[in-house]
Amino acid sequence: MIEVDAVIIGGGIVGASAALFLSKAGRRVALLERDFCGSHSSGVNYGGVRRQGRPLSQLPLSQQAHEIWAQLPQLLGIDGEYQRSGHLKLARSFNDLRALQDYAANSQGFGLDLQILDRDELRACFPWIGDVAVGASFCPDDGHANPRLVSPAFAQTARRHGAQIHEQCAVTEVDHDGQHFHVSTQTGLKLRAPWLLNCAGAWAGSLAAQFGEAVPMHAGHPAMLVTEPLPLVMNASTGVEGGGIYARQVTRGNCVLGGGQGFALDDVRARPGQNAVLEILRQAVELYPFLEGAQAIRTWSGTEGYLPDRQPVIGHSGTQPGLLHGFGFAGAGFQIGPAVGQALTEIICSGAPKTSLDAFSITRFHSISVA
Numbered sequence: 001m002i003e004v005d006a007v008i009i010g011g012g013i014v015g016a017s018a019a020l021f022l023s024k025a026g027r028r029v030a031l032l033e034r035d036f037c038g039s040h041s042s043g044v045n046y047g048g049v050r051r052q053g054r055p056l057s058q059l060p061l062s063q064q065a066h067e068i069w070a071q072l073p074q075l076l077g078i079d080g081e082y083q084r085s086g087h088l089k090l091a092r093s094f095n096d097l098r099a100l101q102d103y104a105a106n107s108q109g110f111g112l113d114l115q116i117l118d119r120d121e122l123r124a125c126f127p128w129i130g131d132v133a134v135g136a137s138f139c140p141d142d143g144h145a146n147p148r149l150v151s152p153a154f155a156q157t158a159r160r161h162g163a164q165i166h167e168q169c170a171v172t173e174v175d176h177d178g179q180h181f182h183v184s185t186q187t188g189l190k191l192r193a194p195w196l197l198n199c200a201g202a203w204a205g206s207l208a209a210q211f212g213e214a215v216p217m218h219a220g221h222p223a224m225l226v227t228e229p230l231p232l233v234m235n236a237s238t239g240v241e242g243g244g245i246y247a248r249q250v251t252r253g254n255c256v257l258g259g260g261q262g263f264a265l266d267d268v269r270a271r272p273g274q275n276a277v278l279e280i281l282r283q284a285v286e287l288y289p290f291l292e293g294a295q296a297i298r299t300w301s302g303t304e305g306y307l308p309d310r311q312p313v314i315g316h317s318g319t320q321p322g323l324l325h326g327f328g329f330a331g332a333g334f335q336i337g338p339a340v341g342q343a344l345t346e347i348i349c350s351g352a353p354k355t356s357l358d359a360f361s362i363t364r365f366h367s368i369s370v371a
Contacts, residue, residue, distance in 0.1 A: 001191070001192055001316045001358065002030060002189065002191045003049035003192055003193060004029060004030045004191060004192075004193045004285070005030070005075060005193060005194065005320070005348070006018075006022055006027060006028075006029050006193050006195035006196070006197060006348060007029075007030050007031075007033050007181060007191050007193045007196050008029065008030070008031040009174075009183075009196070009198055009199060009200050009204075010031075010032075010197075010203075010292065011031055011033030011035075011038065011039075011155055011165070011209070012037075012040060012043075012151060012199060012201050012333070012365075013038065013040060013154055013333065013334060013338065014042075014199045014326045014329075014341050015033075015044075015145075015199030015341070016031065016037055016151065016154035016165055016325070016346075017154045017338040017340070017341025017342065018326070018341035018342075019154075019155065019163040020154050020161060020163070020341070021341055021345035022156075022163070022345050022348065022349075023158050023162045024161050025345060028162075028348070029163040029164065030164040030191050030193070031158065031163060031164065031166065032164050032166050032169050032170075032171055032183070033166065033168075033169060034170035034171070034183060034186075034190075035268070036167050037151070037152050037154075037156075037166065038147070038148070038150075038151030038152035040201055040202075040237070041201055041303060041329075041331070041333070042147060042191045042333070042334065042337065043152065043348065044152045044224070044302035045222070045224075045240040045302065045304075045331065045334050046144075046222070046302060046334075047083065047144045047145055047256060047334065047336065048087070048142075048144055048335065049237075049248050049334065049335045050087040050139065050143075050235055050239070050245065050335055051066060051110070051112055051144060052087050052097070052112060052137065052139035052236065053239065054209070055090075055310075056106060056110075056152075057106070057130035057337060057359040057360075058311075059107060059110040059112075059207055061314075061336055061339045061340065061343065061355050061356045061357075062336050062339070062341065063110055063111055063328075064212055064343075065164050065335055065338050065340075065353075066111075068081060068334075068339060068342065069145075069335070069338070072150070073245070074147075075157070076150070076151075076154065077155045077157065078149060078314050079147055080145045080150035080364040081146035081149060082143065082144075082146075082192070083143050083144065083145070084140075084142065085142075085144060085235060085236050085237055085248070086139060086140045086141070086142060086143065086235075086237070087122055087142030087236065087238070088126060088129075088136055088137075088140075088238045088239075089135045089138075089238075089239050089241055090133040090135075090238060090241065090287065091133060091134055091137075091241050092093040092133060092134065092241070092242070093127075093134065094135075096134075096242055097135040097189050099242075099337050100116060100135070100136070101116055101137075103191070104116055104137055106199065109228075114137050114139055115138045115139075115140070115342065116135065116136075116137055117138060119133075119134050121135075123228070125138075126235070126236065126286060126308050127289070128289075130286050130287045130288060132286045133286060133287060137241075138236070142250045143237060144237045145334075146219075146258035147334055148197040151334075157274050165285035166185070166187070167213035168187070169186065170187075170188065171184070171186075172185060174210065174367070176320060177195045177323070179194065180192045180193060180317075181193055181322065181323075183196070184346060194322050195324065195348055196322060196323050197324045197326065198324065198325045199325075201304070202217070202220075202278060202303045202304055202305035203267075203305075204305065205305070208325060211317060211320040211323055212320075213317060213318060213320075213362050214365075215270040215307060215327055215362065215365045215368065216308055216365065217263065217327075218306055219303050219304065220261055220304045220305075220306045220330070221264055221270035221301045221302075221304070222246040222258055222259075222261060222272075222301060222304065222331055223258060223261060223273060223276035223277060223301055224256070224257070224258040224273070224299065224300050224301060224302075225253040225256075225257050225258070225296045225300075226254050226255065226256050226264070226296070226297060227257070227291065227294045227295060227296055227297065228294060228296075228297050229253030229254050230249070230254070230255060230290075230294055231255060232251075233249065233290050234248060234249035234255065234288070238287075243259075244259055244260075245257065245280055245283040245287065246258050246259065246283065247288060248320065254297075257280050257284055257287075258280065259276070259279065259283065260275075260276035260279050261271075262276055263301075268303070269299055270301040270302055270303050271299075271300075275363070276326075277296070302328070304330065304331045305327055305328045305329070308331045309364075310327045311328070311330075311360060312327065312328045312330070312360050313326070313365075314340055314343065314357045314360035315343075315347070315357035315360060315361055318361065318362055318363040324344050324347060324348075326340045326341070343355060343357060346351055
């Protein structure tokens with residue numbers, strides 16, 4: 001029996017950052033990941049590191065994450081290709097532009113420093129944007145990073161600080177004896193701890209349900225593609241008001257684009273689907289005309305968890321003391337993930353997080369019957 005202070009289920013950016021912060025705080029930690037750390041949504045997402053466009057309730061936590069991202073080289077020993085290129089949210093209609101103006105007004109005080117650009121200002125600052133855009137909102141300090149580097153690096157750094165990181169180690173049984181959680185794995189490990197962190201991403205609902213907290217979460221499979229290397233043109237990460245497509249260009253010249261939904265092959269694997277890829281390409285040429293004729297060299301998808309209100313579940317279980325949740329980020333967990341790991345650490349080490357998590361309590365679903 002392995003005795004630790006906390007067992008973490010799920011090696012994405014939330015679970016791995018919690019393992020890192022807990023280890024740095026002197027806690028004994030075991031992280032269990034059924035595949036490889038950062039191999040699911042935390043490692044295959046678009047790589048956007050943005051605060052702009054989040055619900056206002058997420059902005060305090062997102063701002064906390066923004067400060068962590070600024071210290072990435074000191075924290076992880078790599079920069080993760082993180083750059084504060086700015087994030088440009090495009091409006092394709094004047095109604096969309098008014099929505100961006102409203103968001104800028106409502107989000108004042110959170111440090112976003114949003115700049116609303118009309119059509120002429122947008123063309124002057126970003127001449128590579130297509131005529132279909134009538135304006136935009138620009139957040140100068142948002143940006144993007146490489147999730148394939150950053151997410152695994154949190155787990156690797158946690159291991160260097162003493163955390164036990166067990167990959168290819170699926171959990172088979174979890175129970176509670178009144179004082180401790182007992183966790184068994186497919187590889188034969190048996191662990192005991194007073195704290196259990198449910199950071200299992202799109203698969204976290206089954207563990208929550210085991211403790212009487214079923215949630216109406218469904219899986220989504222965002223479609224992604226990357227182009228051949230192109231001349232450097234895009235000097236900001238981009239999205240669109242109302243959704244549809246998002247795009248960024250890395251220093252090697254490749255453009256990473258996403259939009260729409262793919263489909264699941266099984267419980268773990270997903271594909272983007274031909275129709276989703278064709279729709280990304282159609283919208284890309286409208287919004288970013290310089291991409292016309294560019295070759296897409298790879299497509300992929302992943303599996304993410306979505307709740308009806310598109311808000312995550314973060315914090316204490318409402319039924320089981322010692323159980324903490326951190327899941328359901330609806331495709332937007334990459335930027336905010338390190339702050340969630342830090343907040344869960346603060347609960348364990350200090351009794352409460354510095355930033356309120358009330359808006360993300362799982363108890364909001366306790367009265368909902370889940371089929």
